[in-house]
Amino acid sequence: MAKVAVLGAGSWGTALSIVLADNGHDVRLWTHRAEQAEEINETHRNNKYLDADLPEGIKASSDLEASVKGSEAVVFVVPTKAIREVAKKVDPFLEKEAIVIHATKGIEPKTMKRVSEMLNEELENYEYKEIIVLSGPSHAEEVAQRQPTTVTVSSLQIEHAVRAQNLFFNESFRVYTSNDIVGIELGGALKNIIALGAGVSDGLGYGDNAKAALITRGLAEIARLGTSLGANPLTFLGLPGVGDLIVTCTSVHSRNWRAGNLLGKGDKLEAVLEQMGMVVEGVRTTEAAYELARRQNIEMPIVDAIHQLLFEKRDAAEIVQQLMTRTKREEMDDFASILRKDQGK
């Protein structure tokens, strides 16, 4: 059994630590707050983030060096905005043969980089340069209850992804592998924007028809942008694509859906984010995707609409009207162009 460091003691870091501890691994759950580490070790709970009793195999720590040194695997689960800062601090302590996995779902505004690209830049001494992503439809609350969950792990070298698959796989946590790291990271990050939109739609009082439309047309936007950046279009039909889109757009567990729901009811963004107390990745990723769409010359009307709502203070109901009255078009236009690109035409 392996020593594994999990970096970030929020909901998802804690839930993934439970999976690893259930598999018999020696888990160091690192937090940047010493008082949180003390509380976890004394109570075997992480009450602010997850309603679950933690297995004995999880030891919390605020000592990054002690957590990372000697670990066969290091799992980054801090929010996207903290990735660079934490990676810089981790770099001197990483073991030569360790695998680096991340389970963070975001794109960095301004640089428009994926999390594995940010990690590769900051982990200067890391020889493999083969970061692994873990993504899929997986709310922490259900994983902590050992409810059936499926995810996908991916890295450029499939052997690395297989090491991660073996680390996490158990009877309630089924792990697939894939070699499309670009598609998997983009699917996980971009679905958060659509989930904000689904929350807005529900908050405005619209029904299931509207939500199904958002999920389906949102998937078309994600696939269009993703394919233009080199992803395999089929990835978006898998767990980290449509799977994660469904779970995040339809579950009350989703922070992005909940934030959107409050926005749809008329609350202001700053108040919503303060009230959430947990990371709502879709907000910063909207900034990044909005810029990426322009750079790649890709049409993303839902992303544009969420950008207008979040950053241009536009009215939610007006934006829905604007989406509904766009120029008439053929439904499968986008998919036809994706397929043409995939076939090199």
Ligand SMILES: NC(=O)C1=CN([C@@H]2O[C@H](COP(=O)(O)OP(=O)(O)OC[C@H]3O[C@@H](n4cnc5c(N)ncnc54)[C@H](O)[C@@H]3O)[C@@H](O)[C@H]2O)C=CC1
């Ligand atoms: N919660 C979930 O069910 C899932 C979350 N994710 C992704 O996992 C990532 C983390 O999400 P959650 O755990 O839900 O967030 P969270 O808000 O529950 O926890 C974030 C944790 O990161 C810590 N943190 C923030 N800034 C930090 C810094 N500069 N240095 C060190 N630690 C810092 C916070 O103290 C907190 O413990 C996000 O990218 C999210 O999209 C992915 C799948 C499921």
Ligand SMILES: O=C(CO)COP(=O)(O)O
């Ligand atoms: O990514 C998730 C589930 O797969 C969690 O989504 P939220 O960050 O919206 O809670």
